[in-house]
Amino acid sequence: MERKVPILVKNRDIFMSAKEIILLQWVSYESPQEILKVHNIDKKQFLDDYAGGVFDYFIGVISGRVEIGDCPIMQNLLIYLKDRDIRADELFEICSHFRKSMIDFTYDVKLNSKAIFDEISFLFDQNFRGVLRHYTDTIFQKEQEINRHVKLLSEYQKALDESSIISKTDMDGKITYVNDKYIKLSGYSADELIGSKHSIFKHEDMPQEYFDDLWFQLKHADVFRGTIKNNKKDGDYFYVDVTIVKITDPYDNSIEYISIANDVTKLVDARLEAQKASRAKEYFLSNMSHEIRTPLNAILGFVNLLIDKDVSKQHRKYLEIILNSGENLLSIINDILDFSKLRSGEFTIEPKIFSIHEEISHALELFVASANSRDITITSFIDPKIPKELYADALRIKQILSNFLSNAIKFTKTGGHIHVEVTCDNEILKVSVSDNGVGIAKEDLKNIFSAFTQANHEGIENYEGTGLGLSICHQLSKHMGGDIFVKSTLGEGSTFWIEIPVEIHSKECKIFNDIDEIKALKIVLYLKDGTPNYKTESFLKYAKVFNTEIDVVESLDKEYDIAIVLEEDIDDKIREKILDSNEKYIILASKPDDKYEKYFHISSVYFPLYCSKIKSAFDELFHPELFCPYRVDGGKKFSGHILIAEDNIANQELIKILLDKYGLTYDLATNGLEAVNLYKKNNYDLILMDEQMPVMDGNAAVQAIIKYEKEKGLRHTPVSALTANVIKGAKERGLQSGFDSFLGKPIVIKELERVFFNYLKITKESIGTPNSSDTKCNIEGLDCEKLTQELMLSGEELRMLVELFIKKMQIQIPELQNAIELRDYKKIALVSHSIKGSSGNFRLEEIQEESAKMEGMAKNKDSKYKYEAAFEKIKDRVAKIKIV
Incomplete structure (x- = not known):
């Protein structure tokens, strides 16, 4: 090659050093730029991936390292360009301008001569001959490929046209x-x-x-x-x-x-006919179910009314048979109605935010009576680790659980055991019901979820039904994106369970967090023979989750703060010890029983157990002021459903007693936020709202309620303030906040009746005044006669309220003293405000005035005020109140 291009060989280094200049010159010419632009070829990519390689190839030819006419870079360029349908003349144009760039460079550096021009042209011609050969081969291959595709497409078209x-x-x-x-x-x-x-x-x-x-x-x-x-x-x-x-x-x-x-005409016509027939069937089932339910509801309603009347024993028996049969018939009709809705597609799943702990516990309580009537014990474990708020269709989950429980009670013999367990892992809620009943044969299991199918249960009486219950459960679980399962052994029992996907709406897990007080107690579980059974295991399982230490003992002679005792383990000796003891006890009973109700050191809790029920049993022993042991019915004068928002326990109890006397129903909220949430869920005729409450005060709560009413287009529910604030301008500010009227503290009956007259309907009945014998209550330090008359209370009711007041003062007086010693102004204001509210209803003006003044001084953090002196006055006046 040196003989053919000697001048280029001699000046090779000059060209190599000018590589970038030559390449940039190549793509600067107008013609290559246009071709690259038309075929959407990136100029930088062309320089980096191809042009530089072509230049290096030419230098390689000049150096004698490679043969002329077989440039691999040009082959790669052709492969790249063939999909862009570049023409041969365009390819030649690009290559010729590379030659032009090389020649122009020789002129720029004064190397130009006819000989070097001929050498560059020789290399270009030899190289382009190889490029054309590759281009021709590529075009030929492309034509062959096109011909194959055209032939294949023709076959495809023929096949499509035929089919x-x-x-x-x-x-x-x-x-x-x-x-x-x-x-x-x-x-x-x-x-x-x-x-x-x-x-x-x-x-x-x-x-x-x-x-x-x-x-x-x-x-x-x-x-x-x-x-x-x-x-x-x-x-x-x-x-x-x-x-x-x-x-x-x-x-x-x-x-x-x-x-x-x-x-698809025949297929669609057949499907439409099938749907039409199905709709006709479902319409018939649904319509007949509704037509039958209407008179049946009337029958059951009047039977219930007759049972409450004074009828003979024989007639009552007949009525109970009618009622039982009617309820069975109604259950069958409801099953048919649900089944027809599921089949027709009318059935919808309606998810909402709910607490599984509340929903399951409520469902369990509905079956306690029917289980107890057959001496069947229901135990449960609702995992406290399940988040407090889930998002799913709670109603349908309870419907499935209810069906499981109903079947379990039906097919479990007297003295049996049913266990309910609820867990949630990886957003899958599992609800299972196990029993030790008759079980199901293996050959029946495969059809157990089919409609109108029942397993064979020889020897079991009264298992009437449609055979739709489990089929409905199966379809409901599928509608909710879950599944249903069963395992059973004939003669040993069955377990049914569902697994339903749920969304976690709140990450907070434990159903209650304030268990430190319980964990600090020395708790023992008394077992007669030292061995736990399924009932005590039900309790211990909860204790284990909360890491509560419980010692199992066979004797109650040791020291303890509280003892857990299973009712069936109590013999006469143990009962006598418990009743006469100064210690505290929780009795685990198989069924509700009020035999221990009069003993303040004993709390009785019946199965099934769940967190809130267990917690209430402890609270009833250690915080009796939270519970109202009495409820006295009064005459009716007004009708309506009331929402009470009040954080003071004594005030709560007084208002509840008064509303009962006026024949009013009510819900109770202990802070403004609770009140707003209850309002959104229920319908009320009147709201009694305390102004000062924790979490959210009354003014903010009223504004939230009014905003909700406007957003939803609801009628306004009247709100009356419960306030001890008589400062000038307070009522005007309250009216601006949205209150409709005001009730002062302490409550005056005439003022309360004024509010009722303004917003509630009057009934024909009237409230009876307490008999003189009822007003005797033997309480020192209070004007009992005045209070019973002004508040229309019986002696028993006043005594109960005073007991609550004394118990509360036993807690709050030491709290106030401690806060004063620490000069904890926030706590002083909080406790003195509570004492002010509690004392007002008993017309204890001295306590009310001192606590009100102390509250104001604490709020202003007045260090000069004599808190200790005011405290002694409050303490001394409270000490004078005694029940004799």
Whole structure:
């Protein structure tokens, strides 16, 4: 090669050092720039991946390292360019400007001569000959590939024409092609269809919105799939399952649409007939169920009324048989109604935020009576680690649980055991019900969830039913995205469970957090023989979750703060010890029993156990002021449902007693936020709202309620403030906040009645005044006669309220003293405010005045005020109040 290009060999280093200049010059010419731009070739990529390699190839040829005419870089360039349909003349143009750039460079550096021009041209000609050879081979391969594709596409088209209904339209929707199958199905000729729009087939049953969506899908997704009902030429109809695809040219320009369809007329007609028949059946079932329920509800209602009347023993027996039979019939009808809704598609799942702890515990309590009537014990474990707030259909979950429990009680013999367990892992809620009943044979298990099917239960009486219950549970679990399961052994029992996906709405897990007080206690579990059974295990399982230390003992002679005792383990000796003891006890009973109710050191709790029930048993022993042991019925004078928002326990109890006397029902909230949440869930005729409460005060709560009413378009519920604030301007500010009226503290009956008269309906009955014998209560330090008359209380009711007041003062007086010693102004204000509210209703003006003044001074953090002196006055006055 040195003999053919000696000048280039001699000046090789000059060219190598000018590589970047030569390449930039190459792509700076107008003609290469235009070609690169037309074929969307990135100039930088061309320089980096191809042009530089071509230059290096030329230097390699000059150096004698490679042969001329077989440039691998040019082969790569051809592969890159072949998909861009570059022409041979354009390829030549690009390559010739590389030669031009080399020659121009020789002029720039004064190397120009005819000889060097000839050498560069020689190299270019030899190289381009190889490029053309590769280009020709590439074009030939491409033509061969195109021919294969055309042949294959022809076969595809032939196959489609034979099997499917084919049409094509231009971009304006005009038909450009239809195959014979389309012509035969529609009844139109090719001449009638070509040039027409597809609307020629449009059936009146097809809404315009369907075709608007069709074009939207084609525009944004380039494809549409659906079922279309079309008209034939003779007025008949046909259905097609169709796929429409946008066709584009090599430059991604849309040019036409192709429609590939199949005739599904017979299939759709058959499906519509089946649906019509199914709807008729479901309508019949649903309608008949409603028609039967209407008179049956009336029958049951009047039977319930008659049972409450003074009827003979024989007649009462007949009424109970009618009631029991009617309730069974109503249960069957409800099953049929639910089943028909599920089958017809009318049934909907309605998820909401709920507490599984509350929902399951409420459902369990509904079955305690029926289980106890057969001496069956229900135990439970609702995992306290389950988050407090889940999102799912709580109603349907309870419906499934209720069906499981109903079956378990039905098929468990007297003295049996049923266990309910609820857990939640990885957002899957599992609810299971196990029993030690008759069980199910293996051959019956496969059909247990089928409609109208019941397993064979020989020897079991009274297991009437539709056979729909488990089928409904199966469908409900599927509707909620879950599943249902069963395992059973004949003669040993069964376990049914569901696994339902739920959303976690609140990450907070424990149902209650304030158990430190319980964990600090020395707790013992008395077992007669030292061995736990399934009942005591039910309690111990909760204790284990909360890491509560409980010692199992066989004797109650050791020291303890509280002893847990199973009712069936109590003999006469143990009972005598418990009743006469100064210690505290929780009795675990198989069924509700009030035999221990009069003993303040004993709390009785019956199975099934769950967190809130266990916690209440402890609270009843250590915080008796939280519980109201009495409820005295009074005459009715007003009708309505009231929401009470009050954080003071004594005030709560007084208001509850008064509302009972007036025949009013109520719900209780202990802070403003609770009140707002209760308001959103229930309907109330009147709200009694304390102004000062923790979490959210009364003013903020009223504003939140009014905002909710406006957002939902609800009628306004009147709100009366419960306030001890008599400062000038307080009522005006309250009216601006949204209060409709005001009740002062202490409560005056006439003022309370004024509010009731303004907002509630009056009934024909009137409230009876307490008899003189009822007003004797033997309480020192209070004007009992005045209080019973002013508050319309019996002596028993006043005594109960005073007991609560004394117990509360026993806690709050030391709290106030400690806060004063520490000069904890926030705590001083809080406790003195509570004492002020508690004392007002007993007309204890001295305590009320001193605590009110102390509250104001503490709020202002007045260090000069004599807190100790005021405290002694309050303490001394409280000490004078005694029940004798």
